[in-house]
Amino acid sequence: MEELASIYTTQNHSLASSTQVLEETLLLIDRQRKNIPFEGIYYGNEFCERLLPRAGELETVLEETRKKDLSMVLLVPYLTDSGLERLSPLLDILSGSDCCEVVMNDWGVIRYTRRNFPRIVPVLGRLMSRMMKEVRIKGFLKPGKAPPGALSVLRDCGYSNSDYNELLADNGIGRVELDIPPQGLGVEPAYGVKMSVHIPFAYVCTGRSCMPGSLNLRPQQKFTPFTACRTECMRWTLRLRQRHRPPSAEEQILIQKGNTVYYLEELSLIEDVLTGYEGNGIDRVVVDTNLLS
């Protein structure tokens, strides 16, 4: 924790407020950790095809987690056809191991896996839990302010829909993953789907045109979905601030790493998830440290 917080304290003074919020969040997670067994690691990336690991890297991580008696879950992003070709050897490795859970963020990946790697256990990733996460109007989205009909819809993400639930069942999906939206979670899958929640960062938007990934490209090559990058996302993390507004403790913390923008989830909502995690259908919490490393 000391190490994580220090990443912020060495930076621009405008980040002071975010340091405080983040520290509180991490303290909360730490307190709750006593009650939540630490089971394993999530490995991979949900947002970028270019970051699919190589087979050798996956084998090394599998071996390390096995030695430490931890489970490993592979994260897979949305993929094009060429991405699916690169995924195939990874699924082949996992099919022969004890770690068969794969978080998928694309119906094509799910279809491909179900047909070719039936041993793999598909988990519906958080990119498939398409909630409204407009952090700039979070004040409006509180109970008592937003119309009740709107609020109940915005706290869901379609998992109450019976046809959607049948689709999950048909595709062998027994677990879905979620972020905590600014308006809070109100998700109740109709059948026995388990839920994971990512803390303390939720993603707002992501895409194939990567702003940081275009840093070292010539102008004509910048911001396309297909030009190669130098994995600038591994070296740069950016904080987004609104112009003409002085830094304040109330300002929403927005971070961009690679092709994705994230926000720091509200502490009280994280607390709700953590303290009630046995009763609210959520039986797994994924602590995202990747953004801070």
Next chain:
Amino acid sequence: MKITAPISKPYEVPILAKNGAGEFYCGLVVDEWIKRYDISVWINRRSPLGANLRSFEELGEVTEKAGEFDCPVYLTLNSHYYTDEQASFVLDLAREASLLGVDSFIVGDPGFVRTLSNAGFEGRIIVSTIGSVLSSETARFYGELGARRIILPRQLSIAEVERITRLCPHLEFETFIYNDRCPFLESNCHTLHGLPNQDSFCHVDWIYDFIKDEAEAGESSESWAEHLKHYREWLWASSNCADSYTLTKVPNGTCGLCAIPRFLAAGVSSVKIVGREAPDYRKILCVQTVARVLDKALAGIDEADVKKAAIKLRNDEETCRRGYLCYYRDANPFVAGKARRRAVIEEKL
């Protein structure tokens, strides 16, 4: 290949049809929806106010006028998701719309694709970009659910589009051709457009603070400053250069005109013009612009000459050379060779 044009008022139909539109898409927001859910919950991916028809009567007028030109009308029902209660409401709306002559429904939520299929609308479903079809596997997934056509996201290269269409000859495909580009994938964007006094999230002029140390990262702040200037220029192009026009009255819209010959060869069924909320004047000019290039491609003119004609029509070669207005930069003759080489390198990596 047809031109699919946006509609928000019935009177636009004949004007756009006469100028080259072959299909129409529109949205419908009835008062009951707003009463139940407020304007903060959208039935489709445009604000309930402004970009949508507001009554079944208006929708009936649209289908009637479109029928006079033998043009199908598609209704957007492409919210990210519908709850059970909403799905029931929207299904009733789809049934009513079907009785009024709507041909097909543009849908983003796979759960609702299933709902429509189960309700007898199989084969009358078009998968929205919200469905996020980036591969042939995803296209097949939706085809198996009952979709007839797939609208491919703007963040695919021409080569990727060609691969999907080649591998899924049993499906129709629609690609974007003019106006508006999402800097992110719209299927994975969870913000709202149209907030009072606020830009769209992706178009906010953010200040970027570096959380990681520059020296450690190895790039200088000067290169970042220059890079962010390019990014802002690209964003400006993404929003149609503030919805401006060239001196020859061609809309400054994000553009895929140079890709038309390859789309035609790939069997793409239609090319889509974005902007249901745009003024009718802009819609007409967009349809005219696309139609002029499409006509040349349909006449069998050589690909290179079609591109030359498109660039000449746009009347701004410098901007075309830059490539920031392109949906499909690998079709841009000023960029394509380099772009293809890089794509090949990436593929090998």
